[in-house]
Amino acid sequence: MFDYDSELARHHERLLEALDVRPGDRVLDVGCGTGLTTRDAARAASVGSALGIDVSGPMLERARRQAEAEGLGNVDFVQGDAQAHPLPPEYFSLGVSRFGTMFFSDPAVAFANIGRALRPGARFVQLVWQAADRQEWHTSIRTALAGRHASASTGDDPFTLADPDDVAEVLTTAGFTAVDVVDVGEPVWYGPDADHARTAVLQLRMAKDWLAALDAASAERALDRLCATLDAHDTGDGVWFDSRAWLVGARRV
Template identity: 65%
Template sequence: MVIELFDYDAELSRYNVRLRAVAGVGPADRVLDIGCGTGQTTRDAARSAPSGSALGVDVSRPMVDRARALGAEEGIRNVSFERADAQVHPFAPEGFTLGLSRFGTMFFTDPVAAFTNIGRALRPGARLVQLVWQAYHRQEWSTAIRQALAADRMAPAGHGHGAFSLADPTVTAGVLTAAGFTAVEITEVREPIYYGPAAADARDALFELRMVQELVAGLDAAATARALDRLLVMLDAHDTGAGVWFDSSAWLVTARRGPAGKASVGSCLPHAGNRLTLGRGGHPVADVEKRGDDHPEPSPPGEAQPRHVQQHVDQRREREEHDSEQRPDPGVEGRVDQRRPGDPDDEQAEPREDPTDDRE
């Protein structure tokens, strides 16, 4: 029996470039990839560490099976995959020099305990580099789909569950500090995500993610048909000519494992050494290397043209900026280390801002 798996690698192709650039896997690194899905990030790490190795772990058996098959097919000898829950798995103590996660750490039932366990697997001073989603209202892929399917109805409470559990950067910094990590740095990254070459393909992808089923639950047949018609119209409107794309916002979080025995489980207060870059009105802005059109290469899947995608998301961002200028400044009280030395003034800063349970 062939199990259809949603193509997270295509969806997150542009975020993958960001993660790889910041991770900077070295030739001899021993990499732990948390929530590896079908293993693209793990295989990338293994290729970058020819004298080292990469282990990917995920709770999904079908994804781990696919990851193993792809690793064998591509002939990568220093990569391995294991079905495991990173919250409790007995990793070899201090066995890894680098930890990675591409949207795979948001579903922990006890985040402090989970990151403490991950920290034990890393050598003192080793880096942990992860991407996590920002809040629901900053995700066009979530808000547009809900609006199309729910219309005037309220979206089901709790949809997405833990996908946005690390959306508050101050909370995230506190969790990592409590788990024994130091030098936490949180930077906004904003990239479009891909759902398929055309509207019908994107609709099928959303069914694979079970986002559609949850949002039409309780509707009769006629109402369901109308909701699906609205969904198809909305998806068609997001077809850039290079596929169906939605804007999105994430946090790129880096930290270092502190000295052994320094974790203070139960304390989630931000550490004074943590850094969070903020922009106009207290909203976070990206602190990433600029290149060309402000998006790193390579191009998205297929022959997608970044210019077409960018035109779509730029229009939305302009509307957001206009709306934010009309709102009073909420202030930044309580934020962590609000500016780094050398950061531009707020007025000059450029703003950047699941499936549900099994989103990476």
Template identity: 65%
Template sequence: MFDYDSERGRYHERLRAAADVRTADRVLDIGCGTGQTTRDAARSAPSGSALGVDVSGPMVERARRLSEQAGIRNVSFERADAQVHPFAPESFTLGISRFGTMFFADPVAAFANIGRALRPGARLVQLVWQAGDRQEWFSTIRHALAGGRTVPAGLDHGAFSLADRTAAAGMLTAAGFGAVEITEVRGPIHYGPDAAGARDALLDLRMVKDLVAGLDAAATARALDRLLAALDAHDTGEGAWFDSRAWLIIARRR
């Protein structure tokens, strides 16, 4: 299972600061993964609660185990698609998401569904990626594995669907949100303790699997050697790091 918490650790504090969870908040965490953001929200809301939802069953199960081990009682998790899940209306005072809202098939309908779960005036605070050509990690990995081949579009699987800030603001407005604020956030992301560890971790990503799909054994080995060399060039001695850019988007449910 890919370690998104390690990858996005530098963004974690930015989301926490922007979310500013209050003592009695009822927090909805969209695309919670293994629950790091949800657990932190629950800790910040001892008189409230936090619910994390994600479409990945294994991640939700791990989130539950980690929360039980940590002894956090006001947190819960559901395997659910936030686009269509029947959340109780107006039951949350805050919505958060750390790179979990970019994969909706119909973003306006999805944000409208999330909005119905929030109380009027509640904030939705999310981090999303900027465009792929502004991501050192995406360009480097794609170039290394392609090796000069023409690869089909769409291998990002929607990761950059909210990269256009004007379009993203329009989607939220159409979904019933107002006071949309979009701020650039830039920081490094981490793929492993060294180049070899980063390569092994990246093999769990669907994008990487798709880039080597269809190659024979020899071509796959060459592609992975190129990837290892690219990762080695980004090994700082304290891990393999890549530059990245995101949008911090804050909007209020009307």
């Protein structure tokens, strides 16, 4: 399983700083993955609680194991799609998502459902990717594996909330106010060296999809290009690529 927590460590720090969890908060983590944000929120909400929701059973199983290992008794996880899952109404005092909201089939419906679970005036803080051409990790790997003229994304599109005006509009329609969008530029980490980074990249679905479209000889050349790209980004202190995100804050009306 790809290690998104290590990849996004710099972004994670920025998100927690903006989130500012208080001891009595009840936190909802949307698209929690393996639950790092949920567990960190639970630690900060020492007399409150944190609930993580995600569609991935394997990721949630890892999240539960880690929470148990860390002795966190105020954290829970539920498998479901936050767009439609029946969350308790007006229960949570704070909502968060670390790159977990870009895949909704109907964002307005999804954010409205999330909003109903938040108390009036509660904050919702999320990180979403900016446009694909602003992501060195995406453009460099795509060029190496699929060529410059490959489609910008495969499968689920992680850049659906890249336009801040669209984000503000959909949140306002869903019942949020005071939408604030902040530009965040932080590098992402793919491994301690190029060899580890190659193994990590090849676990990504986008990489698998691009390679699957090639014949054997072309795939071999693509892997050679990938190795060269990763070598070029090996700083001696890990393999890093530039990235840009939006840190989006809003309040439930």
